[in-house]
Amino acid sequence: MVREWDPRTASSAEIASLLDTLNAVLAADLPQDPPWRANSLREYLSEVMPGERRISWVAEGGPAADGTPGPMLGHVNVLLLGGMGVLEVLVHPELRRTGLGRELVRVAARRVWDEGFQSIGVEVVGDTPAVAFYEALGFTKEYVETRSVLDLGAVEWPALAEMATEVGAGYHVEFCPGGPPDDLIEAYARAKAEVRDVDDGELRPSSYDPQRLRESLDTLHRRGMKPYIVLALHEQTGEVAGLTEVVVPAQHPTRADQYDTIVVRDHRGYGIDRAIKARMLLELRSAEPELAEVQTWNAQANEAMLKVNAELGYRPDRDWCEYSVDVAELVHRLDNQR
Numbered sequence: 001m002v003r004e005w006d007p008r009t010a011s012s013a014e015i016a017s018l019l020d021t022l023n024a025v026l027a028a029d030l031p032q033d034p035p036w037r038a039n040s041l042r043e044y045l046s047e048v049m050p051g052e053r054r055i056s057w058v059a060e061g062g063p064a065a066d067g068t069p070g071p072m073l074g075h076v077n078v079l080l081l082g083g084m085g086v087l088e089v090l091v092h093p094e095l096r097r098t099g100l101g102r103e104l105v106r107v108a109a110r111r112v113w114d115e116g117f118q119s120i121g122v123e124v125v126g127d128t129p130a131v132a133f134y135e136a137l138g139f140t141k142e143y144v145e146t147r148s149v150l151d152l153g154a155v156e157w158p159a160l161a162e163m164a165t166e167v168g169a170g171y172h173v174e175f176c177p178g179g180p181p182d183d184l185i186e187a188y189a190r191a192k193a194e195v196r197d198v199d200d201g202e203l204r205p206s207s208y209d210p211q212r213l214r215e216s217l218d219t220l221h222r223r224g225m226k227p228y229i230v231l232a233l234h235e236q237t238g239e240v241a242g243l244t245e246v247v248v249p250a251q252h253p254t255r256a257d258q259y260d261t262i263v264v265r266d267h268r269g270y271g272i273d274r275a276i277k278a279r280m281l282l283e284l285r286s287a288e289p290e291l292a293e294v295q296t297w298n299a300q301a302n303e304a305m306l307k308v309n310a311e312l313g314y315r316p317d318r319d320w321c322e323y324s325v326d327v328a329e330l331v332h333r334l335d336n337q338r
Contacts, residue, residue, distance in 0.1 A: 002074070002107055005058040007045035015042055017072040018058070021092045028093040029128040032149075032317075034293075039250035040224025045077070047222040050215055052081045057107050059091075059100055076104035078112055078120070084324070085112040087122040089130075101133060106334035113327045120327055126319030138333055139323035145297040146306070148314035149255075152292055155281065155313050163278035163312070167232065168270030171241060175283045176229040179217040184231065184240060185210045191240040191264050224250035227259075228284065230276045234267060241267035244276045248288050256284065258296030261305065274308045281312065 007015065016038060023035045048054050059074030073095055079086040087108060091101040112120055122139065124130045135141075167173060180188045193208035220227050225247045232242035245259035263272045284291055297320055298305050 002057055002059045005056045007042050018075055021072055021090055024092055025090055034252045034254045036251045041251055044223045044251055047219055049219050054079045055111055074100050074104055076108045078108045084119045084121050085117050087120050109327060109330045113331050118327055119324050121322060121324045124321045124323050134323050139325045141321050142324050143322040145320045146300055147295055147297050147317045147320050148309050149317045150294045150314045160278050160281060164275055164282055166271050167275035170235050172233045172235055173279050174231045179227050180229050185213055187240040189213050191243055191262055194264055230280045232272045232276050242272035242276050244280050246280055253290050255293040255295055256291055258294055277312055
């Protein structure tokens with residue numbers, strides 16, 4: 001049975017059952033990834049930025065002999081933002097190829113269509129069954145990134161410490177746990193806005209407005225995701241010349257997520273990118289003793305950042321792809337397949 005579901009009011013047993021299915025999917029498709037934990041999972045599933053909405057459905061198995069509710073064997077949610085819906089689908093590996101995934105997509109696509117949105121996007125991990133699944137539904141690949149993973153146990157820390165100091169004269173590197181200080185929010189936003197024309201895909205949009213940045217940081221905290229920032233400040237002007245962001249999620253605290261790394265054009269060529277990323281790793285080593293890995297995503301054409309990552313010890317893992325489809329075409333196709 002597929003039904004609309006609200007994680008904010010769901011029982012603890014439902015959240016735990018959904019976590020079991022999520023970890024079964026990870027074990028099948030991404031066996032090197034750490035399993036997720038229940039920590040702040042309810043908040044992760046329910047909290048969104050102002051102006052965005054997330055709608056969820058679950059597929060339940062039949063009740064047990066004692067009448068207790070059946071397990072959560074499938075889940076779909078769609079985040080409505082901008083001009084599109086962003087889809088996430090989970091189906092327990094034992095129920096793949098039964099039509100359940102297609103039905104979950106159909107229910108979500110119908111709602112997106114009813115809400116007046118024109119397209120749906122989804123992130124698809126390369127070399128998993130999801131690639132064939134979405135392509136069979138008519139989704140088209142729009143963008144590809146490479147995920148790389150750094151094993152902190154293999155890092156040569158003395159060399160990393162040296163890299164962190166190799167920044168040009170006239171720059172000061174600052175560590176900001178929790179987010180940039182409020183007096184630097186506007187300069188921080190300007191640094192991010194300068195590179196907003198770079199094609200970083202559509203499904204993980206960055207925030208370029210100071211107030212939107214504040215809201216983004218607040219949303220991260222509410223979802224149980226702890227942000228860490230390292231800034232390179234230009235001493236003469238006080239401007240943010242470079243920044244790098246890492247988030248440590250409560251749901252998988254042994255593996256952090258690298259977000260944006262940006263060096264403003266006028267400040268490139270001074271070793272800022274490598275220095276701020278090296279400083280970040282040194283700080284995380286102390287701030288997050290449970291942390292074992294950091295994962296990052298980069299466009300395949302971003303050779304400069306891929307080179308920096310390689311120098312720091314990151315190793316390419318697999319492709320991460322963005323797919324999209326016209327909602328009307330998807331709804332028509334799925335309705336005809338019922």
